[in-house]
Structure formats: C-alpha cells, structure tokens
Amino acid sequence: MTPAARLSAAIGILDRILTGAPAEQALTNWARASRFAGSGDRAAVRDLVFDALRCRRSFARLGGAGTGRGLILGGLRASGQEIAALFTGEAHAPAPPEGPELAPQAASELEALDCPDWLAPDLQASLGADFAPVMEALRHRAPVFLRVNLARGDRPAVAAGLAAEGIATRPHPLADTALEVTGNARRIQTSAAYRDGLVELQDAASQAVVEALPLEEGARVLDFCAGGGGKSLAMAGRARLRLWAHDADPRRMRDLPARAARAGVDVRLLAPGEPARHGPFDLVLADVPCSGSGSWRRAPEGKWSLTPERLQALLGIQSGILDETAGLVRPGGHLAYATCSLLGRENGLQTDAFLARSAGWRRVRQLRLTPLDGGDGFFLDLLERIG
Numbered sequence: 001m002t003p004a005a006r007l008s009a010a011i012g013i014l015d016r017i018l019t020g021a022p023a024e025q026a027l028t029n030w031a032r033a034s035r036f037a038g039s040g041d042r043a044a045v046r047d048l049v050f051d052a053l054r055c056r057r058s059f060a061r062l063g064g065a066g067t068g069r070g071l072i073l074g075g076l077r078a079s080g081q082e083i084a085a086l087f088t089g090e091a092h093a094p095a096p097p098e099g100p101e102l103a104p105q106a107a108s109e110l111e112a113l114d115c116p117d118w119l120a121p122d123l124q125a126s127l128g129a130d131f132a133p134v135m136e137a138l139r140h141r142a143p144v145f146l147r148v149n150l151a152r153g154d155r156p157a158v159a160a161g162l163a164a165e166g167i168a169t170r171p172h173p174l175a176d177t178a179l180e181v182t183g184n185a186r187r188i189q190t191s192a193a194y195r196d197g198l199v200e201l202q203d204a205a206s207q208a209v210v211e212a213l214p215l216e217e218g219a220r221v222l223d224f225c226a227g228g229g230g231k232s233l234a235m236a237g238r239a240r241l242r243l244w245a246h247d248a249d250p251r252r253m254r255d256l257p258a259r260a261a262r263a264g265v266d267v268r269l270l271a272p273g274e275p276a277r278h279g280p281f282d283l284v285l286a287d288v289p290c291s292g293s294g295s296w297r298r299a300p301e302g303k304w305s306l307t308p309e310r311l312q313a314l315l316g317i318q319s320g321i322l323d324e325t326a327g328l329v330r331p332g333g334h335l336a337y338a339t340c341s342l343l344g345r346e347n348g349l350q351t352d353a354f355l356a357r358s359a360g361w362r363r364v365r366q367l368r369l370t371p372l373d374g375g376d377g378f379f380l381d382l383l384e385r386i387g
C-alpha cells in the first residue's frame, strides 16, 4: 500500500470507530477484508488509528473536523507533513481538503492536551503540577514492557536470550522483573522466550504494584478481580504461593490455566460466590475495575467514552468490592487495593472512605505511579487488618 492508501484505510476505520465500533474489532474487520495489506501495512494503519484516538481532540481541531478525515489531516499537520502530496485524490489517496478542513482553528489548552473538559478539574486536583506533563504523556505511544518470570530465569539471562532472538531490551527501574523492549517488539509473541514462559507482556507499573505486595512463601493469596490473570501470574512468579483467582465475569479468566501452565505455576480458579469458602486469606488483591485513566496511552478510546455516570457507577463498584474483600482477609493479613486510574476519587479518596467506615484496618503502604514514571498510571493502597 502507498502511504496515501494507508491514510485512506485509517480514515475508513476511524469513521467506524467514531460511530461506535470498538477499535480492535474495526481494525480486525478491515484487515480481514483487505488481503492485499501486508504486515507492514497493517502495523502502519494501526499506528495511524491509535495515534488519532490518543489525540482525538487536538487532531480534530487541527484537521477542521471530528471525522476520520479530520483526525488524519490533523495528525499530519501536527507532525508537519506535506498534506498536498498525500491528499491528492488520485488512485487510493484521500481527496484534497476542502471547506473547514482548509482552515484549522487554534486549540484551547485542554484541547491541545487532549483532555475531556468534564474530567479536567478531577485530574488537576489529583495530579497537581503533574497535570499538564501527564496529559501530554498520554498523547504518545506507551513503551512495550516484558515481565521476566523469575520462576523460570533471572532478568540478565532472559534479556540475553531475547537478544539472541533479535529482540533488544533494557532493564527498567520500576520493577526488578521489568524489561523495556527497545527493538523488534513485533517478534515477541513468536519468540521462544515467550513460548516457553520466560516472559509475559506486562506494563512495568503493574509489575511494580506486584513487587510492592507482601508475598511470603506458602501464603494463601486471592486475586479477587483476576481478569486475564496478569497479576496472578506475576504474583506466582515471585514466591511459591497457594493462589486462587476469581472474577465476577469468569469468562475473562479463560486463558489463565494455559498461561499458568506455560509459566510453570499453579493457580486455582474460583467461580462467583466461592471465595468465602476458601478464605480467610493472608493477602487479597482487589485490582478493581476503574476509569482506566492511567492506561489511556494503550486504550485511548476509554478517554472519550468515560462519562460522569459511568465514573459514578465505577466508584460504587469499587467501594462494594472493598467491603466484600475486607471480609476475606485473616486478622493480621493484607488487603491490596489497586487501580490503573489517575483519579483521586478512585484511589486514595476511595480507600480513605473505606478506612473511615471500617474498624480494624490501617494503611501500611501507598504507591502512586503516573506515566511520568515510565509505565502506566497505577495506584496501590496496602491495608492491614489489625482487628
């Protein structure tokens, strides 16, 4: 595909996303219907689409419209590319700009930062002086991180093995298991290191959260909101645990047994209603559903689809999970509350409210990470049951 044809493809896919199609699904449907597109084309179109979703507000301003065309035009203008050479209307190229597309308007501060207006006060209160740098960081692609499975090898040896397969990495300071991929990231999932369970794809901040947990050999641990099980596997890689995984939607855990087998660790799955029968636990991790604002680099659609009503509903779910999981922790044990959110209301204010309404708990550690630390935004409050 020519560079201009890739732009046309991205425009069509963005238009589908803007009318409600999930981004991954729209990209997959396009790839299936476009057998002529090679892997380089697919990767380039994907980058165009995700770059536009991350910067949807500012690109729409620069492109003169909030359409697929407007976003792609705005992205080209933002990176100083020559529009006339690409939007020619010839062959598969997009038609030349017209009307408002020719007269982009100046962006306001929040538009330039790609921040939804309604969320700005919350984010400013939560991030303080880091507000603008964090919002700016969220406009750019996230690095690719691997987690070294310490049950299978140490970080230098695994990095050397990856290098022998042509995948360049460097250790990342956020966690002792973290490798940042600096070259050939697209080869990871076909590498022997990945196939043999030496590494998993996992953000460095997620790894830092797991590193901060009290994981004693033989401890009874419950991952209450396990999802795909990324943190279950990360915990199992750090100590020999008696580990259970649970999720309100058990279908989300369907790949976990195979991933655990690949990693050489043991995780038992629990259906809704079952955790209480297996408790109490030494440690319960509640990696709760949240706005996802800390991971908007990877999942930028969430920035634009979040609403005040949805955030309110999430706050209710989070406080319900805190109350439910508190009853599963043994006296002297720990409840680890985690989010990938940057919002104080989902983080420290949520745990403050829990501590205010629940006797016999104290906060022993708090971790607040933003993309300025290198990985996603993440929050951890480690609470100890003293009564």
Ligand SMILES: C[S@@+](CC[C@H](N)C(=O)[O-])C[C@H]1O[C@@H](n2cnc3c(N)ncnc32)[C@H](O)[C@@H]1O
Residues within 6 Å of the ligand: 224, 225, 226, 227, 228, 229, 230, 231, 232, 246, 247, 248, 249, 252, 287, 288, 289, 290, 317, 321
């Ligand atoms: C942030 S995701 C978990 C990600 C996962 N821990 C990981 O590291 O990959 C939150 C999960 O909580 C689950 N969930 C939502 N409401 C829940 C509830 N009331 N009880 C337990 N799990 C819930 C969702 O299905 C979702 O899989």
